[in-house]
Amino acid sequence: MPDSAVTVKDLTRRFGSFTAVDRVSFEVSRGEIFGFLGPNGAGKSTTIRMLCGIIEPSGGSGTVARLDIRTQSEQIKERIGYMSQKFSLYEDLTVIENIAFYAGIYGVSPERYPERKEWILRMANLEARQDSLTGELSTGWKQRLALGCAVVHEPEILFLDEPTAGVDPVSRRSFWELIYEVAGQGVTVFVTTHYMDEAEHCDRLALIYRGRLIALGSSARLKADYASGLLLEVAAEPVMEAMDALLAATGVRDVAVFGKNLHVVIPEESGAENRIRRILESARISISRVEPIVPSLEDVFVALVEEADRRAEG
Ligand SMILES: Nc1ncnc2c1ncn2[C@@H]1O[C@H](COP(=O)(O)OP(=O)(O)OP(=O)(O)O)[C@@H](O)[C@H]1O
Numbered sequence: 001m002p003d004s005a006v007t008v009k010d011l012t013r014r015f016g017s018f019t020a021v022d023r024v025s026f027e028v029s030r031g032e033i034f035g036f037l038g039p040n041g042a043g044k045s046t047t048i049r050m051l052c053g054i055i056e057p058s059g060g061s062g063t064v065a066r067l068d069i070r071t072q073s074e075q076i077k078e079r080i081g082y083m084s085q086k087f088s089l090y091e092d093l094t095v096i097e098n099i100a101f102y103a104g105i106y107g108v109s110p111e112r113y114p115e116r117k118e119w120i121l122r123m124a125n126l127e128a129r130q131d132s133l134t135g136e137l138s139t140g141w142k143q144r145l146a147l148g149c150a151v152v153h154e155p156e157i158l159f160l161d162e163p164t165a166g167v168d169p170v171s172r173r174s175f176w177e178l179i180y181e182v183a184g185q186g187v188t189v190f191v192t193t194h195y196m197d198e199a200e201h202c203d204r205l206a207l208i209y210r211g212r213l214i215a216l217g218s219s220a221r222l223k224a225d226y227a228s229g230l231l232l233e234v235a236a237e238p239v240m241e242a243m244d245a246l247l248a249a250t251g252v253r254d255v256a257v258f259g260k261n262l263h264v265v266i267p268e269e270s271g272a273e274n275r276i277r278r279i280l281e282s283a284r285i286s287i288s289r290v291e292p293i294v295p296s297l298e299d300v301f302v303a304l305v306e307e308a309d310r311r312a313e314g
């Protein structure tokens with residue numbers, strides 16, 4: 001597609017006999033905020049590293065900014081910004097010195113540099129800290145600076161690999177305002193995260209698990225697909241016995257533990273809540289609550305991951 005910022009077809013990466021990324025295909029439109037979600041070890045960073053030309057694919061193909069990831073990685077590097085999971089700022093340099101350093105690496109012209117520097121300081125709200133030593137900044141401020149450095153050369157596409165890992169919710173929120181600001185300039189953003197609240201900020205999401213893509217679509221789309229049934233929250237004791245009883249009953253589509261409760265998916269039909277009560281009562285389980293709830297992204301992802309596990313086992 002001419003308007004795609006990223007296209008990936010059957011992208012695969014093996015490390016020895018282990019397949020870290022397994023025939024993954026998707027496209028990212030220009031200007032989109034694309035969220036790449038998955039648990040630890042799912043293959044998120046490996047995918048990003050192939051797209052950024054840091055490692056080679058073992059199979060499949062892909063383009064970034066309409067350039068081939070196998071043969072044009074040097075040109076790709078000029079058009080992208082990349083904030084790695086362990087982003088590297090120089091702790092013994094000041095904020096300004098880090099910006100100047102990355103401007104040098106990315107070949108920002110001396111004419112353009114002052115304007116870019118001002119833009120980054122303003123966007124990241126780092127004006128008052130421009131002469132602070134980077135090592136003395138809090139993690140949240142370092143992340144803002146790292147993002148600024150990653151866009152100093154005005155890339156078309158920005159790759160962010162878990163940019164907000166380990167920061168508090170308030171800093172995360174303000175970091176996302178920054179991402180919106182960058183996206184508002186027309187930059188395509190490809191971001192990996194574990195956080196469901198962050199996933200809700202993305203235009204579209206891909207869920208990767210054990211190297212395989214298991215879902216792709218907007219948050220609303222994924223929820224709608226999932227909720228082609230009724231989701232009930234069940235508070236019952238003992239919870240694991242309740243789960244077994246429900247899983248054994250016919251017509252119960254899915255059961256997952258959420259905190260102290262169970263989330264149960266059943267086909268939409270009248271009397272569904274009473275049916276769940278009867279299943280539990282006949283298993284002599286004490287019920288304190290059964291009520292319909294709106295699915296969260298976490299419900300969707302837990303269900304998809306469990307389904308993938310069942311397929312792998314079966
Ligand atoms: N250079 C490598 N050599 C061998 N195995 C690797 C290498 N890089 C990654 N892996 C393995 O590939 C799998 C996917 O790793 P990857 O870093 O892509 O996961 P991730 O989704 O980014 O996880 P996290 O959320 O922990 O960052 C993991 O099992 C990892 O151990």
Ligand SMILES: [Mg+2]
Nearest residue numbers: 044045046085
């Ligand atoms: Mg990673």
